[in-house]
Amino acid sequence: MQLGKVIGCVWATVKNANLQGERLLLVQPVNHRGKPFGRAIVCTDVTGSAGAGELVYWVRGREAAHAYRPREVTADQTIVAIVDELHVEEDGDA
Numbered sequence: 001m002q003l004g005k006v007i008g009c010v011w012a013t014v015k016n017a018n019l020q021g022e023r024l025l026l027v028q029p030v031n032h033r034g035k036p037f038g039r040a041i042v043c044t045d046v047t048g049s050a051g052a053g054e055l056v057y058w059v060r061g062r063e064a065a066h067a068y069r070p071r072e073v074t075a076d077q078t079i080v081a082i083v084d085e086l087h088v089e090e091d092g093d094a
Contacts, residue, residue: 003056006052007053057082
């Protein structure tokens with residue numbers, strides 16, 4: 001499971017039938033300090049309400065499709081939560 005920031009929407013007029021009605025969002029992976037790393041990815045959004053600029057929690061692989069169970073959704077990456085707060089203990093903090 002990873003953190004990311006929603007940076008945009010993806011519109012697809014032709015897609016797999018199992019993705020009909022699903023939101024596709026562009027997500028930039030970030031580390032625990034919010035610093036971007038790697039390439040942006042396309043995620044489905046099981047929350048249905050993630051928006052631009054929000055910090056999200058996303059999963060990949062088998063877990064991405066399991067988030068929709070019992071429905072069959074073809075997904076490699078899925079947003080499973082919107083992060084309200086993130087507290088990170090820095091070196092030296094107790």
